[in-house]
Amino acid sequence: MAGGLSLYAEGKSLLHRAHPLTKGALTLSAIAIAFIAPSIGWVLGIGVILLVLVTAAGVLRRLLAVAAAILLPITLLLLAVQGFANANNRTVAFALGPIVYYREGLAIAALAALRIACLVCATFLFSFTTRPADISEALMQRGLSTRMGYVVQSALQIIPQTLDMAGRIQDAQRARGLETEGSLPRRARAYLPLMLPLVLSSLVATQERAMALEVRGFGLPVKRVARFEFADSPLQRVLRWVLIGAVPAAIAARLAGWR
């Protein structure tokens, strides 16, 4: 069977132990400021800070493996498209016969790639150091309704569960002679008979789970008791406000002419 949709890596670093909302604020503000910041220097600075945090959390190797797979094709595509075809291209960086590559495109591509790198880095830093269930639990402790909390929690689990169900149906179909290997069109055709039983099974499972939830008292109008308290501190609370406040401050600075 499939496990949960969790990238969490066990660890005891400061970031692992930090309050999920602190890590959430760090992630969101790092991404936002990376996209607000006007120049490569600033974005690079955010990237360096994130890399330091990733290293401190002990997940650098995992991040590099995932980030390389995501960022390499995106960066190459950006460099090619912007360097060759950006409308503002004026200054030639190099030319190979009729093929001309421009500096303006290179700078735009590098900035965009760095911003995306920050986004990927911040997102995976959060995912590697935070259990999905902790996110919704922390939000519920801050007033998110139990029902919404359940939606968030179950949404994080639904993809592996559906994949698991699809795998079982395909195994059963394969056992009865359906060809699922071979050329691309043949494999594509094999997905058609999968869809109907998958959708029907999912609907039946949803109804059964709804009943099972009622049987366990889900939705009872009682005050929910938190499963556990997250470690928090005045320093973390201040840090959260600083991180959240940094985003409007960056927007204001940008509007005021930050270059």
Next chain:
Amino acid sequence: MGPDRGGARGDRRPPRGVALSSTSLVFENVSYAYEEAAREAVSDLSLSIAVGEWVGVTGPTNAGKSTLCLLAMGLAPHFFGGRLKGRVVVLEKDSRELSVIQRSAEVGLLFQNPFTQISGARERVDDEVGFGPECHGVSRLEVAARVEEAMALVGISQLAARHPMDLSGGQLQRLALAGLLAMRPKLLLLDEPTSQLDPAGTAAIFDVLAGLHASGITIVMVEHRLETLCELCPRVVAMVAGRIIADGPPDDVFNREAVQLRVGSPVFTRLAREAGLSPPWPVRLRDATAVFGRRLA
């Protein structure tokens, strides 16, 4: 660990310290039809189950066995709609008075498919077990105690840190049962709880149930395996087409011709009949062994 289970299997005496005077579940002339269904799923059902009893319910497909469980839990008609006639009284409360979630504090229902019984929202087995008590606003300390107790009772303590989706079918069904036990139910309804399990998983679940019965919990269990039913349940209800055709100790129920024809009979009973023994035929292995032993001697 849970209570001693060794002596509970096949023991037809009521559990020690449990008075059988009060009722746990009563059906009074109950007829029920699902919404838009042409015929009733159960008709004119009358049944009384005392506190601490372990009752097995059996019958062919469309006999109304699952509907009986859904009615006792209140899912029919609260969840499914439909038309209900008569009274279903669960732990001395009319089913119309309480919603399913209100009743869930005292009554647990275990479905066939263990996969759909877990909340689908928890990443650890122990968190999953605690889901129900948390929904009921039980204090954190109490939840922890109940989780530990329920996991020990069904023998999954060593799986506490595992992801529920990484468990086998048998382990998942035990997890679902632990989730119900953590609610401390007085009445446990089991709708073919082992139909999707292998023999080892099935034996593990039945061992747990024997222990629960010994501790005084009322159990109503729908089961197709007649030999298992006769071994475990002191009382059997046989249903056909939404009606009860026999109700009593398994030896009586499976020695009736109508039950043998319409529901079937345990393999030992068939064997004794085929061997030309005179009735009453044995319904359990140990009885059959004794009967054939005497015959051979």
